[in-house]
Amino acid sequence: MRRSGIKIMAGLIGLIKPLFHFMLMAIILGVLGFLCSISLTILGTSAVLKLLAFPAYFSLKAIFTMLILFAVLRGFLRYGEQRCNHYIAFKLLAIIRDKVFASLRRLCPAKLEGRDKGNLISIITEDIELLEVFYAHTISPIVIAIITSLIFVFFIGNFSFSLGLIAAVSYIFIGGIIPLFNGKKIKTYGMDYRNNIGKMNSVFLESLRGLGELIQFGQTKNRLDEINKLTENISAKEKKLKEAESLTKAITDFSILGFTAIMLLAAMTQFSWGVLSFEKALLATVTLMSSFGPVVALSNLSNNLAHTLASGERVLSLLEESPMVEEKTDGKNIPFHGVECKNLTFGYREEEILQNLFIDIPCGKIIGIHGKSGCGKSTLLKLLMRFWDKTSGSIKFSDTEIEEINTASLRSNESYCTQETYLFHDTIGNNIGLAKADSTEEEIIAAAKKASLHNFVETLPKGYQTPIGELGDTLSGGEKQRIGLARAFLSGAPFMLLDEPTSNLDSLNEGIILKSLNEAENVTILLVSHRKSTLGIASKVYSAERGRLS
Numbered sequence: 212m213r214r215s216g217i218k219i220m221a222g223l224i225g226l227i228k229p230l231f232h233f234m235l236m237a238i239i240l241g242v243l244g245f246l247c248s249i250s251l252t253i254l255g256t257s258a259v260l261k262l263l264a265f266p267a268y269f270s271l272k273a274i275f276t277m278l279i280l281f282a283v284l285r286g287f288l289r290y291g292e293q294r295c296n297h298y299i300a301f302k303l304l305a306i307i308r309d310k311v312f313a314s315l316r317r318l319c320p321a322k323l324e325g326r327d328k329g330n331l332i333s334i335i336t337e338d339i340e341l342l343e344v345f346y347a348h349t350i351s352p353i354v355i356a357i358i359t360s361l362i363f364v365f366f367i368g369n370f371s372f373s374l375g376l377i378a379a380v381s382y383i384f385i386g387g388i389i390p391l392f393n394g395k396k397i398k399t400y401g402m403d404y405r406n407n408i409g410k411m412n413s414v415f416l417e418s419l420r421g422l423g424e425l426i427q428f429g430q431t432k433n434r435l436d437e438i439n440k441l442t443e444n445i446s447a448k449e450k451k452l453k454e455a456e457s458l459t460k461a462i463t464d465f466s467i468l469g470f471t472a473i474m475l476l477a478a479m480t481q482f483s484w485g486v487l488s489f490e491k492a493l494l495a496t497v498t499l500m501s502s503f504g505p506v507v508a509l510s511n512l513s514n515n516l517a518h519t520l521a522s523g524e525r526v527l528s529l530l531e532e533s534p535m536v537e538e539k540t541d542g543k544n545i546p547f548h549g550v551e552c553k554n555l556t557f558g559y560r561e562e563e564i565l566q567n568l569f570i571d572i573p574c575g576k577i578i579g580i581h582g583k584s585g586c587g588k589s590t591l592l593k594l595l596m597r598f599w600d601k602t603s604g605s606i607k608f609s610d611t612e613i614e615e616i617n618t619a620s621l622r623s624n625e626s627y628c629t630q631e632t633y634l635f636h637d638t639i640g641n642n643i644g645l646a647k648a649d650s651t652e653e654e655i656i657a658a659a660k661k662a663s664l665h666n667f668v669e670t671l672p673k674g675y676q677t678p679i680g681e682l683g684d685t686l687s688g689g690e691k692q693r694i695g696l697a698r699a700f701l702s703g704a705p706f707m708l709l710d711e712p713t714s715n716l717d718s719l720n721e722g723i724i725l726k727s728l729n730e731a732e733n734v735t736i737l738l739v740s741h742r743k744s745t746l747g748i749a750s751k752v753y754s755a756e757r758g759r760l761s
C-alpha cells in the first residue's frame with residue numbers, strides 16, 4: 212500500500228527524536244545565516260542610498276562595519292548549520308541501519324524465504340544512503356524557509372501592508388505551491404525508479420550466481436536483453452525526473468523575475484502616489500529580490516524529494532513489516548530432555564504439508580525420518596527450530612510447548628544442519644568456528660574429525676586457514692556438507708537436527724560420520740535421510756508419505 216508524502220515524512224521525522232536539539236541548533240544557525248546574507252544586499256542598498264544623500268538609519272561607517280561583520284559571520288553560521296545537519300544525518304543513518312538489520316533479524320527466516328535479495332540489498336545500501344538528503348537537506352531548510360520568509364514579510368510589511376502581502380504570496384508560491392505541484396507529479400516516477408534499481412540489483416546478483424547455468428543453456432542473450440530492457444526503463448524514469456526538474460527550475464526562475472517585477476511596479480506606484488518614500492520602495496524591492504534563497508532551496512528540494520520519499524517508504528515498510536514468528540523473550544529457559552509432537556499440522560499457505568503428525572524423540576536416542584521428496588521432512592525440522600509456527604497440534608520440548616520457550620534458549624539446545632550448507636567468504640576454520648563462540652582450534656579440529664573433514668583439510672597447503680570463495684565456490688558438494696556437519700558437532704547442542712547429512716558423500720565418509728554420530732554422548736539426533744544405509748543407526752524410523760508420517 213502506498214502512503215502519502217506527508218506520512219512518509221512524519222515517519223522519517225519520528226526517527227529524529229533523540230537528536231532533536233541538534234536539529235533545533237541547525238535551524239537557528241540556518242535562519243541567522245540567511246538573515247546575514249540577505250542583510251548584505253539590504254546594507255549595500257542602504258550605503259548607495261546614503262551616498263546619494265537619501266536619509267538612512269546608519270552612518271556609512273556603521274554600514275560598512277556591519278557588512279564585513281555579517282559577511283564573515285555568514286560563513287561561520289553556514290558552517291555550523293551544515294555541520295549540525297550532517298551530524299544528524301549520518302548519526303541517523305547509523306541508527307536506521309541498525310534498525311533495518313534488527314528488523315531483518317526479526318523477519319528471519321520465514322519472511323525472507325523466497326524474498327528478492329537484490330532488492331533487499333538496495334534497500335540496505337542505496338535507499339538508506341539516500342535518506343541523508345532528507346535529514347541533512349530537507350527538514351531544516353523547510354523550517355528555515357518558513358521562519359526567514361515570515362521575518363521578511365513583516366520587514367517589507369512594515370514599509371507597506373500591500374507590499375508585505377505581495378512578498379507573502381511570492382514566498383508561498385515559490386516555496387510551497389511549486390514544490391507541492393512538482394512533488395505530486397514526480398512521486399510515482401521516483402518510486403518506479405527506486406523499484407527498478409532494486410530489480411536491476413536482483414537480476415545482476417542472480418545472473419552472477421547462475422552464470423554457469425546461463426552459459427550452459429544458452430540464456431546469456433536473453434539475460435542481456437532483460438538487463439537492457441531494465442536499463443532503458445530506468446533511463447526513461449530518470450529522464451522524466453530530469454524533465455520535471457528542469458521545468459521546476461524554469462518556473463521558479465520565471466516566478467522570481469515576475470514577483471520582483473510586480474513588487475517593483477507596486478512599490479513605484481505607491482511612491483508616485485506619495486504614500487511611500489523612494490528609499491523604502493527601493494529597499495522593499497531589493498529585499499524581496501535577495502530573499503528568495505530559502506524558498507528556492509525548497510523548490511529545488513522537491514526534485515530530490517521524489518527519490519528520498521521513495522527510499523523512505525521502502526525503508527519504513529521494511530522496518531514496519533511484522534515477522535511470521537515472534538521472538539519469545541519472556542518465556543521459559545529449558546534444559547533439553549526430549550521432544551514430542553502430537554497431532555501436528557502445518558502448511559506454508561492453505562495447503563497442509565504436515566497433517567496430524569505424531570513423533571516421539573526420546574532423550575539420547577537417534578530417530579530417523581524417511582520419505583519421498585517434498586513430503587515435508589525439512590519442514591518438520593524448521594518447525595522444531597521454530598523458524599515457522601505450527602498451524603495446530605502440539606510440539607512439546609522438554610514437556611513445554613515450543614511457543615512458551617525463550618527463542619534463545621530453544622536455539623541454544625539445537626544444532627540444525629540444513630540440506631544446503633551456507634558458507635561464508637572466509638577461511639574453513641572460521642566457517643566451522645561459526646557454530647560456537649570463542650571455539651578453540653582443538654575444538655574445531657575435533658569437530659572436523661567427527662565430520663570426516665580433517666584429513667581433507669590437512670591436504671590443503673594452508674589447512675584451516677584456507678579461504679573458501681563466496682558460497683564455498685572452491686569446494687565440492689561433499690566437502691561443503693561436511694563443513695555443515697562439523698558445525699553441528701562443534702556447537703555441542705544436546706539436540707541435533709540433521710537434514711540429509713550424507714546425501715553427497717561416498718560410503719567411506721558416510722561410515723566415518725555415522726560412527727561419530729553413534730558414538731556421540733549426551734545428544735539426541737533427528738536424522739532425515741533418503742538412504743536406508745544412513746538410517747541404519749536410528750533406533751526408530753518414521754516413514755513419511757506426503758502429509759503422513761507413521
Ligand SMILES: Nc1ncnc2c1ncn2[C@@H]1O[C@H](COP(=O)(O)OP(=O)(O)OP(=O)(O)O)[C@@H](O)[C@H]1O
Pocket residue numbers: 324325559560564582583584585586587588589590591630
Ligand atoms: N517457504 C515455503 N513456502 C511455501 N512452500 C514451501 C516452502 N518451503 C517448502 N515448501 C513446500 O513444502 C513442501 C515440503 O517441503 P520440504 O522442504 O519440507 O520437503 P522435503 O520432504 O524436505 O523434500 P526433500 O526430500 O526434497 O528435501 C514442498 O512441496 C515445498 O514445495
Ligand SMILES: [Mg+2]
Pocket residue numbers: 588589590630710
Ligand atoms: Mg528437505
